[in-house]
Amino acid sequence: MKKIKPFFLSKKVFGYPYVLFMLIFVIMPLVLILVNAFLDTDGYLTLENFKTFFTEKSSLVVLGNSLLVGLITTVICLLIGYPVAYILSKYSSGKILVLLFILPMWVNFLIRTLATKAVFVAMGVELGMGTVIFGMVYNYLPFMILPLHTVISSIDKSYIEAAEDLGADKSNVFLKTILPLSVSGIISGITMVFIPTISTYAISQLLSNGTIFLFGDSIQMKFEQGLYGVGSIMSIVMLIFVLISNFLMNKFSNNMQRRTIW
Numbered sequence: 001m002k003k004i005k006p007f008f009l010s011k012k013v014f015g016y017p018y019v020l021f022m023l024i025f026v027i028m029p030l031v032l033i034l035v036n037a038f039l040d041t042d043g044y045l046t047l048e049n050f051k052t053f054f055t056e057k058s059s060l061v062v063l064g065n066s067l068l069v070g071l072i073t074t075v076i077c078l079l080i081g082y083p084v085a086y087i088l089s090k091y092s093s094g095k096i097l098v099l100l101f102i103l104p105m106w107v108n109f110l111i112r113t114l115a116t117k118a119v120f121v122a123m124g125v126e127l128g129m130g131t132v133i134f135g136m137v138y139n140y141l142p143f144m145i146l147p148l149h150t151v152i153s154s155i156d157k158s159y160i161e162a163a164e165d166l167g168a169d170k171s172n173v174f175l176k177t178i179l180p181l182s183v184s185g186i187i188s189g190i191t192m193v194f195i196p197t198i199s200t201y202a203i204s205q206l207l208s209n210g211t212i213f214l215f216g217d218s219i220q221m222k223f224e225q226g227l228y229g230v231g232s233i234m235s236i237v238m239l240i241f242v243l244i245s246n247f248l249m250n251k252f253s254n255n256m257q258r259r260t261i262w
Helices: 011-036 048-055 057-088 094-106 109-123 129-153 157-165 170-181 183-199 215-224 228-261
Strands: none
Touching (some): 011 228, 048 057, 048 228, 057 094, 057 129, 057 183, 057 215, 094 129, 109 129, 129 183, 157 170, 183 215, 183 228, 215 228
C-alpha cells in the first residue's frame, strides 16, 4: 500500500491572499490610472490630458498650495510633537499618555473635522487658511508624536549617563546625544505627516467653507466631473511627489545614521 503523504501548509501559502489583495486593490488601480491618463473621453489615445494639466494655472496653484500647507503642517507638528514626545518619554506612564493622543484617531476623520468646524463656528472664528492648518495639525499630530516617543524611549540611557560623566550639560546632552539618536523618529514622523497632508481632501473644504481647495480635493472634483484623464494625471503627479519625498527622507535618514555611527 502507498503511504499517504501528510498534508501541511507551507509559509508561501499564507502569502497568497496578501499578493492577491495587492494585485486587486493596489496594482490594478495604478494600472487603470496610468491607462486613463493617455485616453480622452471617447477612449482614444491622446496627450491632451497632460497639456490640460500643465497649462491649467489653477491646478498648478492648487499643487503649490498643497505643498505649502503640507510643509507648514509638518513643521508645526514637529515643533509641538518633539517636546511632547521627549517629556512623555521621561515618565513611566508615558505610553498611557501617548494613548490619549491616539484615542481621537479611532474616530472617523470626517467626524473629527466636522466637530472641529462646529467648535470654530460656535466661537465665531472665521474659517480660512488658519482653520485649515489647525485642522491638519489636529488630525496628524499623533502621527508625529507616536514614532518620536517610540524612538526616544528606546534610547539607551547609558549614552546619556556617559555624556554627563564626560562633563556635558543638559543642553549638550540633548543636542549631541538625544537629538542625533532620535533622527529616525523625526524622519518617520515627517513622512507620516507630510505625505498624507499633501494628498488629503475634505478637511480643507470643510474648514474653509469650500473656499480653499488642496490637490486631493481637485483630484476628487475632476473624477466627479467625469474628467478621468486629467484626474489620473493629477494622481500620477501626486504619486511622484510621494515617491520623491520617501526617497529624500530615506536618503537623509541613511546619511544621518552613518554620521551618528562614525
